[in-house]
Amino acid sequence: MTDKDVLMQIRDLSVTYNSRLGPVSAVDKVSFDIFKGEILGLVGESGCGKSTMGKALMRMIEPPGHITGGQIIFDGEDIMTYDQKQMRDFRGRKVSMIFQDPMTSLNPVQRVDEHVIEAIQVHEPKTKKEDALERAGSLIRKLGIQKRRMNSYPHQLSGGMRQRVMVGLGLVLNADLIVADEATTSLDVIVEAKLADQLRDIQEEFGVSLLVITHNIALVAELSDRVAVMYAGSIAEIADVEPLFDAPLHPYTKGLLQSIPNIKLEDEEELYKMAGEPPNLTHPPSGCRYHPRCPYAMPICEKIEPPLDEVASGRLVKCWLYFDHPEKEEPTIKVAS
Numbered sequence: 592m593t594d595k596d597v598l599m600q601i602r603d604l605s606v607t608y609n610s611r612l613g614p615v616s617a618v619d620k621v622s623f624d625i626f627k628g629e630i631l632g633l634v635g636e637s638g639c640g641k642s643t644m645g646k647a648l649m650r651m652i653e654p655p656g657h658i659t660g661g662q663i664i665f666d667g668e669d670i671m672t673y674d675q676k677q678m679r680d681f682r683g684r685k686v687s688m689i690f691q692d693p694m695t696s697l698n699p700v701q702r703v704d705e706h707v708i709e710a711i712q713v714h715e716p717k718t719k720k721e722d723a724l725e726r727a728g729s730l731i732r733k734l735g736i737q738k739r740r741m742n743s744y745p746h747q748l749s750g751g752m753r754q755r756v757m758v759g760l761g762l763v764l765n766a767d768l769i770v771a772d773e774a775t776t777s778l779d780v781i782v783e784a785k786l787a788d789q790l791r792d793i794q795e796e797f798g799v800s801l802l803v804i805t806h807n808i809a810l811v812a813e814l815s816d817r818v819a820v821m822y823a824g825s826i827a828e829i830a831d832v833e834p835l836f837d838a839p840l841h842p843y844t845k846g847l848l849q850s851i852p853n854i855k856l857e858d859e860e861e862l863y864k865m866a867g868e869p870p871n872l873t874h875p876p877s878g879c880r881y882h883p884r885c886p887y888a889m890p891i892c893e894k895i896e897p898p899l900d901e902v903a904s905g906r907l908v909k910c911w912l913y914f915d916h917p918e919k920e921e922p923t924i925k926v927a928s
């Protein structure tokens with residue numbers, strides 16, 4: 592671990608969905624930290640559990656899913672012990688969330704100014720309407736939303752503007768962490784790039800932490816300070832953005848980065864395709880969940896789950912290639928610190 596200040600500690604967090612075919616282990620004993628003032632990218636294929644993870648951090652998992660274990664420690668308190676009232680205060684005031692489609696979060700019959708007033712008054716009932724608007728005014732302008740847009744309804748705004756309103760609603764309450772779940776996915780590339788720039792500016796100006804959940808590897812490379820790679824409900828690797836992209840360690844991360852389309856690819860060259868399919872999480876593979884697809888798999892991989900542990904400063908990987916074990920027959924790869 593590094594000596595940065597930790598904002599949120601996630602420890603052994605598990606989420607299971609009940610299905611007709613049995614329990615689906617969508618998030619499996621996941622542990623990681625989110626530091627104060629950082630942008631952490633959480634990437635992985637569809638269905639790897641990254642969105643479930645984002646919702647779990649706010650205890651927003653709905654039936655048939657439920658959190659089956661673990662701790663979420665924020666400001667020294669485990670929010671898993673919070674009652675409904677404490678959770679309502681936590682959501683919004685401490686952590687806010689932006690979804691792919693902001694229309695699911697914005698009330699279609701409320702104007703932007705009414706959303707702002709409501710967001711503030713829910714947490715601070717004594718704040719007057721005009722004071723709430725005054726407080727939100729400069730913030731909304733910093734987000735590139737003109738004053739006249741405060742009187743608009745969500746359907747009168749562009750997709751990018753709706754997302755910026757959502758970011759503003761989080762910041763107006765001084766949230767410490769914004770979880771952005773595929774927040775740029777529905778935007779065209781130019782608007783996406785603009786929103787990404789604004790998220791970076793906001794992070795720098797307000798010192799807020801951002802957890803950016805996406806399947807867009809290029810966005811993560813552009814925006815994040817650190818990256819966590821998720822596979823089949825587990826974290827495979829966590830590292831600062833440059834070392835992760837320059838020299839990925841986990842075989843899944845290597846495959847993921849190799850699978851990115853490259854315009855320099857010659858006509859006769861084929862785009863790399865990872866072997867196999869993501870596993871069925873009603874019956875996840877034993878040991879390392881990646882072993883049926885892994886080109887480096889060893890006998891131990893099928894039998895024993897590897898730990899997610901530090902192999903160099905700030906660099907964690909969940910793979911037997913980098914750790915010793917009495918049952919391991921192959922040599923361990925050493926990573927330079």
Ligand code: SF4
Binds near residue numbers: 843880887892897
């Ligand atoms: Fe591959 Fe084994 Fe590492 Fe899993 S633990 S990623 S199967 S080498």
